Amino acid sequence: MSKTLTTRPVNNPALPDATRAFLTRVIGVDPDGAPEWTAALTHGSFSAQNGARGKGLEDYQRLEFLGDRVLGLTIAEWLYQSEGAAEGRLSQRLNVLVSRQMCATIARGIGLGEHIRLGKQARDDGGSDSENILGDVMEALIGASFVTRGFEPTRALIRSLWAEEVGGRAGQAKHPKSALQEWAAGNRRKPPEYRLVDRSGPDHAARFTVAVAVKGVGEVEAVANSKQEAETQAAAAFLRQFG
Structure with missing residues (x-):
């Protein structure tokens, strides 16, 4: 499993010194000679802005x-x-620990956002702190590690970055949507109903407003970077207010 993969060449330019230092410190590698690290940090808006999409970048x-x-x-x-x-x-914990929200949390913890290569508009729109982008780039760095170094070093990297979350209580509590479903059944209410109220912002920094209602009890709204996460937050808010 430790054998690295053969990959097709890419034409991404060199990374800034600060980003190279970041990768050396966090990942433990010098990214020189391995363009996958640059690709992992490059958002589509950067390629489009530089007229390089489809041309090797x-x-x-x-x-x-x-x-x-x-x-x-x-x-x-x-x-x-x-x-x-x-x-x-185990599945409950796994789903939480590998979620986009968790990947974004890990990314924020290591200061990844400032090293993501974004187009100007995407950066102005807050892309460097977008949960979607941070989560995706965190996974891309894991992919780059697997391609360039193999499975064993990548597993060690993940275990280092996720140690606090796996060792703590992340994912041990019941998911808010499941908890709300059980609460409604236990109180002889109809199942909760989720409704998309609004979607705003560009694709890379979208904001979803979702409402959840239990008939005869009430309705609560929440806003997040994905519809799924907005539903989760709305369920948790409903339980805090009515549970």
Whole structure:
């Protein structure tokens, strides 16, 4: 598993010194000679702005796809080894620990946002702190690590970055949407209904407003960077207010 992958060449320019130092400190590698690290930090808006999309300048999307799978395998193996819980509880923790929200939390913790290569408009719109972009780039860095270094060093990287979350209570509490569903049933109410109230902002910094209602009880709204996360936050807010 430690054998690196053969990849097609990319034509991304060199990274700034500050970003190279960041990768050396956080990942433990000098990115010189491995253009996948540059691709992992490049948003599509940067490629489009520089007129390079389709001309050899890659963004993070392919590496994100790969990194998502490597992260899932690593966390699943980790939970299997460290916990004796049943499959349902392991799946509950896994879903939280590999979520985009968790990836964005890890990314913020290491200061990743300032090193993401964004087009001017995307940066002006707050792309460097967008939960969607941060989560995607975090997964892309994992993908770049897997491609250039293999599985073992990448697993060690994930275990280092996720140690506090796996060792803590992340994912151990019942998901707010499941908890609200059970609360409604336990109180002889109809199941909660979720409704998209509004979607605003550009794709890379979208904001979703979602309302959740339980008939005969009330309705609560929440706003987040994804519809799924807005639903989760709305369910949690409903339980705080009415539960």
